[in-house]
Amino acid sequence: xxxxxxxxxxxxxxxxxxxxxxxxxxxxxxxxxxxxxxxxxxxxxxxxxxxxxxxxxxxxxxxxxxxxxxxxxxxxxxxxxxxxxxxxxxxxxxxxxxxxxxxxxxxxxxxxxxxxxxxxxxxxxxxxxxxxxxxxxxxxxxxxxxxxxxxxxxxxxxxxxxxxxxxxxxxxxxxxxxxxxxxxxxxxx
Amino acid sequence: xxxxxxxxxxxxxxxxxxxxxxxxxxxxxxxxxxxxxxxxxxxxxxxxxxxxxxxxxxxxxxxxxxxxxxxxxxxxxxxxxxxxxxxxxxxxxxxxxxxxxxxxxxxxxxxxxxxxxxxxxxxxxxxxxxxxxxxxxxxxxxxxxxxxxxxxxxxxxxxxxxxxxxxxxxxxxxxxxxxxxxxxxxxxxxxxxxxxxxxxxxxxxxxxxxxxxxxxxxxxxxxxxxxxxxxxxxxxxxxxxxxxxxxxxxxxxxxxxxxxxxxxxxxxxxxxxxxxxxxxxxxxxxxxxxxxxxxxxxxxxxxxxxxxxxxxxxxxxxxxxxxx
Numbered sequence: 001x002x003x004x005x006x007x008x009x010x011x012x013x014x015x016x017x018x019x020x021x022x023x024x025x026x027x028x029x030x031x032x033x034x035x036x037x038x039x040x041x042x043x044x045x046x047x048x049x050x051x052x053x054x055x056x057x058x059x060x061x062x063x064x065x066x067x068x069x070x071x072x073x074x075x076x077x078x079x080x081x082x083x084x085x086x087x088x089x090x091x092x093x094x095x096x097x098x099x100x101x102x103x104x105x106x107x108x109x110x111x112x113x114x115x116x117x118x119x120x121x122x123x124x125x126x127x128x129x130x131x132x133x134x135x136x137x138x139x140x141x142x143x144x145x146x147x148x149x150x151x152x153x154x155x156x157x158x159x160x161x162x163x164x165x166x167x168x169x170x171x172x173x174x175x176x177x178x179x180x181x182x183x184x185x186x187x188x189x
Numbered sequence: 190x191x192x193x194x195x196x197x198x199x200x201x202x203x204x205x206x207x208x209x210x211x212x213x214x215x216x217x218x219x220x221x222x223x224x225x226x227x228x229x230x231x232x233x234x235x236x237x238x239x240x241x242x243x244x245x246x247x248x249x250x251x252x253x254x255x256x257x258x259x260x261x262x263x264x265x266x267x268x269x270x271x272x273x274x275x276x277x278x279x280x281x282x283x284x285x286x287x288x289x290x291x292x293x294x295x296x297x298x299x300x301x302x303x304x305x306x307x308x309x310x311x312x313x314x315x316x317x318x319x320x321x322x323x324x325x326x327x328x329x330x331x332x333x334x335x336x337x338x339x340x341x342x343x344x345x346x347x348x349x350x351x352x353x354x355x356x357x358x359x360x361x362x363x364x365x366x367x368x369x370x371x372x373x374x375x376x377x378x379x380x381x382x383x384x385x386x387x388x389x390x391x392x393x394x395x396x397x398x399x400x401x402x403x404x405x406x407x408x409x410x411x412x413x414x415x416x417x418x419x420x421x422x423x424x425x426x427x428x429x430x431x432x433x434x435x436x437x438x439x440x441x442x443x444x445x446x447x448x449x450x451x452x453x454x455x456x457x458x459x460x461x462x463x464x465x466x467x468x469x470x471x472x473x474x475x476x477x478x479x480x481x482x483x484x485x486x487x488x489x490x491x492x493x494x495x496x497x498x499x500x501x502x503x504x505x506x507x508x509x510x511x512x513x
Contacts, residue, residue: 007247009221009261016219017258044265083261170353172309177342179316180365180386 004039006060006130008085010067013149022062025128028118029073030109039079039130049159051075055101055142056134059111061125065089068111070100070142070155071132079132082155086146088123094148100135101143109133190512194467194477195241196485197228197507202243202252202259206513209477209487209498215252221259222247232274233511234281235470241511244271244286249300254513262300272506275325279332285351287322291339295351306351311342316365324368329421330379336396338366344383346396360399363387368415370425372446382425382447384412389427391447406450408439416466418491419473426453426476426492430462434481434504438463442492453488457497460484467508479505 004024011017027034052075059066067085074080088111091098095112098105105111112122114131125131144153165171178185194205196212201224203212217224222245230244239254248267250259270289277283282299291310296303311320320342328334335347343358344366358364365386372380381392383399389412390399407429414428423446430438438459441450461482468476476488483501485508488494 015256017221017260018218019222019261021223042265042267043263083263083267167307170307172307174313175309175311175342177311177314177316177320177364179314179341180363182363185315 002036004036004130006039006041006081006083008060008067008069008083010085010087011151011153012087013090018064020062020064022060023128024060024130026126027079027130027132029079029132030134031114031117034077034079038077039081041081041083043080043082043156044158044160047074047076047078047159048162051159052138053140053157054134054137055139056108056132057100057105057111057142057144058130058132059088059114059125060085060130061120061127065123066111066115066120066125068144070144070153072140072142072155072157073132073134074157080155080157081130082142082153084153084155086144086151086153090149091146092123094146097146097148099145099147101139101141102145103135105133108135190471192469192471192475192510192512194508194510195231195233196479196502196505197231197243198483198502199227199504199506200225200502202228202231202241203502209485210500212485212500212502215257215259219258221252221261222250227270229270229272229506230274231507231509232276233469233509234276235278235511236281238511239513242274242276242284244274246270249274249286251300264294264296264300264303265305266294266303270321273322273325273337275327275335277327277332278329285325285327285335287325287337289319289321291320291322291342293322293325293335293337293351293354304351306347306354308337308345308354309356310339310345314341316341323366326369326371329371330373336369338369338383339364340367341365341386344369344396344399357396358399359397360392360401361385361390362401367413370415370417371421372417372423373421380446382415384415384427386411388412389415389447402447404441404450406441406452408437411435411462413462413464414466414478416468416476418468418476420470422473424491426466426468426478428463428466428478430459430464430481433462435462436460438480440478440486440492440495453492454494455486455497456495457484457486464505465507467510469510469512471512475510477508477510479508481505
């Protein structure tokens with residue numbers, strides 16, 4: 001079974017940060033299932049700068065309640081999720097105030113609706129699930145803002161061009177170290 | 190002077206605020222990272238008291254006395270083991286990290302953005318499978334020069350802040366290199382010492398060539414850490430062991446930058462190789478040292494004699510102290 005080891009840093013309303021590790025094995029993008037192998041938490045991506053990108057948010061199942069993270073989905077299908085997160089149950093009483101890139105989350109799809117559509121209730125998603133909602137328009141940055149608790153989570157994908165080798169002719173060939181003997185050795189495989 | 194001591198261990202970072210008598214980790218739920226995270230390195234800077242950078246198997250983290258928490262610093266190193274961290278002595282925003290596999294990453298904006306260096310370190314080694322960085326040094330004389338040691342590949346030097354690197358191993362009896370210390374004299378001459386799996390080596394031509402030193406006081410060839418209690422000091426402390434991780438160790442002290450050595454007095458025998466030495470220019474008489482298997486010794490006389498602390502901490506990879 002494919003899986004993604006998500007290691008979020010969850011900031012609580014008082015600023016405390018908790019860091020559980022969680023395995024995601026089912027991901028839904030705007031309600032449609034996607035291969036979990038498309039998920040990455042590495043914002044440094046070697047992809048084509050001409051590629052389109054959409055901002056969104058991801059809700060991930062956790063024992064203490066689902067968490068909300070910024071996400072950027074590339075035109076290639078890659079899902080780049082931020083390791084910063086808030087607990088959904090800390091937003092329950094003011095979720096209507098939370099915005100994504102300045103747009104109310106309700107315009108995107110309220111988290112509890114996405115949770116319900118994925119078979120969950122309230123802030124409890126089925127174990128191993130991540131559901132993602134997107135806003136329209138091209139953006140490599142996704143910023144969640146919570147004006148009530150005066151905090152934000154910002155996530156940005158960095159593009160690196162594919163059509164040129166940054167090191168060019170200076171790129172070395174892989175080398176093999178002989179270790180401590182200072183003698184030629186035979187690779188044992 | 191109020192200070193804290195820090196120990197990077199295979200079970201997170203431990204703190205002591207009572208001169209090494211007791212050691213504690215941060216609160217598990219809110220400390221910032223898993224309390225059994227493997228931590229290889231801690232880094233402090235005189236310009237930022239109370240701040241500690243930690244290199245782990247879960248990324249780079251920054252601790253502050255204000256939050257009492259390690260905060261994750263997003264970087265391309267998140268999936269790697271961050272084994273060594275150095276900060277420019279003149280600019281704490283410039284951070285250099287060495288990892289396993291052997292790569293070097295540099296940030297000039299306090300960790301906001303990172304560049305991976307085009308380092309030609311071996312990508313495979315039959316003895317340890319994957320090479321790794323064992324030390325990172327800003328050159329004490331030339332701010333654009335950075336040195337690293339690689340286990341097992343030798344010594345690398347960059348004279349352009351990490352853009353290009355040169356492998357300098359001529360004369361080394363062993364490319365299993367661990368640490369470096371520098372002595373710059375008023376007449377412009379320089380001596381560098383390099384610890385290796387096969388003794389300590391000396392260079393008088395800025396690393397171009399190396400000569401193995403004869404150290405009859407050393408019971409074993411495995412030299413790990415080298416440290417000067419004071420900046421550009423003639424005094425050098427060397428940590429030695431029977432092997433990695435080993436079952437015994439000794440500390441040597443040289444007052445003439447490697448010309449002669451003497452064995453340091455220990456209150457208790459070492460249970461394994463002495464792995465790391467913690468110094469700070471704020472007090473050149475105060476030093477900490479750890480064995481890889483958890484013993485901590487403290488010296489208050491510049492390294493001549495060492496007293497074992499009662500607390501042991503499992504596997505320790507680095508020890509440091511800094512004023513707070």
